[in-house]
Amino acid sequence: xxxxxxxxxxxxxxxxxxxxxxxxxxxxxxxxxxxxxxxxxxxxxxxxxxxxxxxxxxxxxxxxxxxxxxxxxxxxxxxxxxxxxxxxxxxxxxxxxxxxxxxxxxxxxxxxxxxxxxxxxxxxxxxxxxxxxxxxxxxxxxxxxxxxxxxxxxxxxxxxxxxxxxxxxxxxxxxxxxxxxxxxxxxxxxxxxxxxxxxxxxxxxxxxxxxxxxxxxxxxxxxxxxxxxxxxxxxxxxxxxxxxxxxxxxxxxxxxxxxxxxxxxxxxxxxxxxxxxxxxxxxxxxxxxxxxxxxxxxxxxxxxxxxxxxxxxxxxxxxxxxxxxxxxxxxxxxxxxxxxxxxxxxxxxxxxxxxxxxxxxxxxxxxxxxxxxxxxxxxxxxxxxxxxxxxxxxxxxxxxxxxxxxxxxxxxxxxxxxxxxxxxxxxxxxxxxxxxxxxxxxxxxxxxxxxxxxxxx
Amino acid sequence: xxxxxxxxxxxxxxxxxxxxxxxxxxxxxxxxxxxxxxxxxxxxxxxxxxxxxxxxxxxxxxxxxxxxxxxxxxxxxxxxxxxxxxxxxxxxxxxxxxxxxxxxxxxxxxxxxxxxxxxxxxxxxxxxxxxxxxxxxxxxxxxxxxxxxxxxxxxxxxxxxxxxxxxxxxxxxxxxxxxxxxxxxxxxxxxxxxxxxxxxxxxxxxxxxxxxxxxxxxxxxxxxxxxxxxxxxxxxxxxxxxxxxxxxxxxxxxxxxxxxxxxxxxxxxxxxxxxxxxxxxxxxxxxxxxxxxxxxxxxxxxxxxxxxxxxxxxxxxxxxxxxxxxxxxxxxxxxxxxxxxxxxxxxxxxxxxxxxxxxxxxxxxxxxxxxxxxxxxxxxxxxxxxxxxxxxxxxxxxxxxxxxxxxxxxxxxxxxxxxxxxxxxxxxxxxxxxxxxxxxxxxxxxxxxxxxxxxxx
Numbered sequence: 001x002x003x004x005x006x007x008x009x010x011x012x013x014x015x016x017x018x019x020x021x022x023x024x025x026x027x028x029x030x031x032x033x034x035x036x037x038x039x040x041x042x043x044x045x046x047x048x049x050x051x052x053x054x055x056x057x058x059x060x061x062x063x064x065x066x067x068x069x070x071x072x073x074x075x076x077x078x079x080x081x082x083x084x085x086x087x088x089x090x091x092x093x094x095x096x097x098x099x100x101x102x103x104x105x106x107x108x109x110x111x112x113x114x115x116x117x118x119x120x121x122x123x124x125x126x127x128x129x130x131x132x133x134x135x136x137x138x139x140x141x142x143x144x145x146x147x148x149x150x151x152x153x154x155x156x157x158x159x160x161x162x163x164x165x166x167x168x169x170x171x172x173x174x175x176x177x178x179x180x181x182x183x184x185x186x187x188x189x190x191x192x193x194x195x196x197x198x199x200x201x202x203x204x205x206x207x208x209x210x211x212x213x214x215x216x217x218x219x220x221x222x223x224x225x226x227x228x229x230x231x232x233x234x235x236x237x238x239x240x241x242x243x244x245x246x247x248x249x250x251x252x253x254x255x256x257x258x259x260x261x262x263x264x265x266x267x268x269x270x271x272x273x274x275x276x277x278x279x280x281x282x283x284x285x286x287x288x289x290x291x292x293x294x295x296x297x298x299x300x301x302x303x304x305x306x307x308x309x310x311x312x313x314x315x316x317x318x319x320x321x322x323x324x325x326x327x328x329x330x331x332x333x334x335x336x337x338x339x340x341x342x343x344x345x346x347x348x349x350x351x352x353x354x355x356x357x358x359x360x361x362x363x364x365x366x367x368x369x370x371x372x373x374x375x376x377x378x379x380x381x382x383x384x385x386x387x388x389x390x391x392x393x394x395x396x397x398x399x400x401x402x403x404x405x406x407x408x409x410x411x412x413x414x415x416x417x418x419x420x421x422x423x424x425x426x427x428x429x430x431x432x433x434x435x436x437x438x439x440x441x442x443x444x445x446x447x448x449x450x451x452x453x454x455x456x457x
Numbered sequence: 458x459x460x461x462x463x464x465x466x467x468x469x470x471x472x473x474x475x476x477x478x479x480x481x482x483x484x485x486x487x488x489x490x491x492x493x494x495x496x497x498x499x500x501x502x503x504x505x506x507x508x509x510x511x512x513x514x515x516x517x518x519x520x521x522x523x524x525x526x527x528x529x530x531x532x533x534x535x536x537x538x539x540x541x542x543x544x545x546x547x548x549x550x551x552x553x554x555x556x557x558x559x560x561x562x563x564x565x566x567x568x569x570x571x572x573x574x575x576x577x578x579x580x581x582x583x584x585x586x587x588x589x590x591x592x593x594x595x596x597x598x599x600x601x602x603x604x605x606x607x608x609x610x611x612x613x614x615x616x617x618x619x620x621x622x623x624x625x626x627x628x629x630x631x632x633x634x635x636x637x638x639x640x641x642x643x644x645x646x647x648x649x650x651x652x653x654x655x656x657x658x659x660x661x662x663x664x665x666x667x668x669x670x671x672x673x674x675x676x677x678x679x680x681x682x683x684x685x686x687x688x689x690x691x692x693x694x695x696x697x698x699x700x701x702x703x704x705x706x707x708x709x710x711x712x713x714x715x716x717x718x719x720x721x722x723x724x725x726x727x728x729x730x731x732x733x734x735x736x737x738x739x740x741x742x743x744x745x746x747x748x749x750x751x752x753x754x755x756x757x758x759x760x761x762x763x764x765x766x767x768x769x770x771x772x773x774x775x776x777x778x779x780x781x782x783x784x785x786x787x788x789x790x791x792x793x794x795x796x797x798x799x800x801x802x803x804x805x806x807x808x809x810x811x812x813x814x815x816x817x818x819x820x821x822x823x824x825x826x827x828x829x830x831x832x833x834x835x836x837x838x839x840x841x842x843x844x845x846x847x848x849x850x851x852x853x854x855x856x857x858x859x860x861x862x863x864x865x866x867x868x869x870x871x872x873x874x875x876x877x878x879x880x881x882x883x884x885x886x887x888x889x890x891x892x893x894x895x896x897x898x899x900x901x902x903x904x905x906x907x908x909x910x911x912x913x914x
Contacts, residue, residue: 004550064519
């Protein structure tokens with residue numbers, strides 16, 4: 001068989017890079033669980049009618065067909081999920097009687113999009129979602145919690161700085177209504193194009209919504225407001241628009257930004273950005289986006305918001321608030337550009353050398369004593385000359401080679417990076433914590449580009 | 458939307474049960490990594506020609522089609538993988554230049570089978586595979602290593618006793634050849650039916666392979682040999698058959714059984730069972746099967762063996778040895794019969810009570826101090842009466858409720874199971890290790906049935 005070629009859009013990692021991904025996934029899981037989020041894993045498939053609900057007919061879905069299907073049997077009526085929200089909404093309805101609400105869950109799984117292959121588009125990728133869902137009513141403090149938990153989960157990741165940008169749909173809708181717009185939702189759709197159109201183009205579209213020049217100017221002024229604290233409230237007030245829904249949105253967003261300002265974060269900043277609307281989605285309150293500085297062209301790698309109706313079974317409505325992190329979208333561009341990997345291609349911290357094939361049980365026993373104390377260890381594949389065994393370790397990035405005692409001597413362990421070698425007891429010796437597992441390394445970490453849209457306060 | 462119904466063959470777990478699965482998966486991963494096995498994750502799909510190699514046309518594959526495919530575009534030419542061996546073989550060839558051989562990898566992923574729904578058949582399930590693959594030559598000690606690592610991984614799992622049954626294809630082939638069979642492989646195929654046919658039926662089939670009554674009797678005698686040590690060697694020798702391949706097989710199997718007898722195992726036994734042949738698969742030496750005692754009808758839940766040619770790129774041949782554990786097949790029957798779950802439905806060990814909505818930041822700060830020391834903690838959803846907040850914890854299985862100090866008093870923590878309540882400092886207090894995460898529980902653990910095929914020594 002000839003050497004296979006990669007399938008476009010289906011990224012795969014070499015072991016040293018997979019360790020970096022695992023490091024990130026472990027950190028996410030640990031953070032989510034520390035905050036009481038329960039793990040949920042849903043099946044990979046949903047019935048087609050679920051996947052195409054809400055008229056999402058434009059979703060790029062992979063439909064499944066049984067290879068052994070009888071003639072005329074057609075598709076299996078199921079497709080691969082394209083996100084984790086549709087399956088979670090279905091899971092909540094299916095198991096509602098067995099879940100306790102409010103229900104916090106995290107879900108880290110692959111999703112698939114049946115797209116035409118094109119540069120930078122993934123057809124298979126991992127998402128990490130957190131949501132809180134309640135029965136009938138979900139207090140606003142859960143919006144704060146969701147944003148806090150994801151900010152903490154992103155904090156300290158081995159990636160360039162991340163900027164979480166938050167806004168509130170009530171603020172936008174209330175503002176446009178208070179301004180006199182007949183159809184505030186239509187104005188929001190226009191304003192959502194602000195990054196793709198010149199200001200004049202936006203003004204033209206706003207004019208079609210019967211907004212005069214002054215009104216349009218205020219819409220653009222609103223979209224230009226961006227602060228890292230609650231000072232956006234005064235800037236909005238200064239535009240002289242009054243509406244009860246606007247008040248509610250301002251109050252919610254201020255509460256969110258102030259709560260997040262109190263969280264200790266490393267490499268993550270949070271700003272109120274009144275330009276964010278999150279497209280035509282079903283969000284009704286808080287909305288979140290996240291950009292990776294220096295990689296703005298990737299778009300938002302972590303997004304979400306409040307939706308008044310995650311699910312509805314006719315008797316109960318289930319409101320929710322959630323954020324979805326595109327793990328593959330965040331990591332694979334860094335890994336493939338060589339900005340993120342780990343120090344070795346195997347978990348082993350120690351290679352136990354082999355004196356000769358007959359003494360393999362002795363080397364195995366040493367390895368087992370090290371493993372019993374949590375030290376990942378492998379035994380040399382063949383009793384080559386020690387120099388060759390050391391090179392075997394070197395090629396895999398294994399930092400220590402262990403030499404079993406011969407004759408009266410003691411066992412010895414060698415740090416093959418420094419060359420230091422010393423007597424050691426396999427029931428006592430432990431490598432430094434940093435050497436215990438593959439260390440994340442960020443070679444040539446990219447310098448964030450100067451972002452001209454920096455926070456104004 | 459009406460309440461959705463489950464899809465047959467696509468099992469999903471409630472959070473308390475998912476914790477049990479996670480516990481097992483974490484234990485597997487930890488064991489594999491302690492032995493130096495590197496993590497590999499392959500994409501979920503393979504080109505159809507890969508999936509249908511080796512004439513495996515009978516495999517139940519799910520074929521993918523893009524919903525948005527242009528008319529006449531047809532299937533996408535890819536299907537979901539039905540095991541982890543085909544993708545791993547492809548991965549080895551694709552990345553051979555970047556891997557170090559011998560290459561140890563573990564892979565824990567979902568696989569899919571496009572089967573008709575039927576009781577007990579999964580269409581989506583998780584497998585945990587370990588393999589060692591080499592370039593051109595793979596010494597026998599890796600067979601011992603693979604069996605040892607999987608035995609250790611199975612050791613101490615919260616499941617009924619497991620019996621690993623090992624054999625060797627060289628032993629079988631050499632025996633049949635030494636016996637005078639013209640087509641030893643055909644005899645092996647007959648003997649593989651021994652569990653499904655009466656002895657007379659097997660004798661009839663052996664007669665068709667030109668084996669006389671005495672020869673057939675020896676085949677049946679061989680299949681009846683089963684020992685937990687190397688005493689099978691003498692029992693085979695007593696049948697008076699001589700062949701160099703038989704000698705090799707006996708020597709390998711004895712080495713394997715003796716090495717495994719030296720491993721400390723909990724709930725796992727290893728026996729040489731000369732009936733095992735692993736069907737018509739591509740194994741060429743060691744073969745492994747595993748039965749769950751009391752659940753023999755599930756078939757083998759952990760199987761594998763040595764194959765001389767995992768992959769072949771025209772320049773190099775890649776021999777391998779591996780075992781695949783059916784995680785879903787092992788756990789879901791236990792979970793669905795109520796024999797395996799965990800003590801709670803949330804990760805939280807502590808619920809911090811809420812005095813009133815205004816003091817939420819205070820409760821949040823307490824929670825954050827507990828989390829900083831690794832204690833999973835959530836804050837009450839609403840400032841209900843404390844009795845209600847305690848019941849909120851109770852329903853989720855959260856063992857501790859934390860009461861923030863009011864007035865001059867200290868914070869207090871209550872073990873809601875015992876009712877014990879005491880002063881506590883969120884920077885110091887830690888729950889007992891057993892309470893830190895959901896504890897695996899095995900209610901009404903099934904008693905293994907008396908197995909009439911018990912080891913003979």
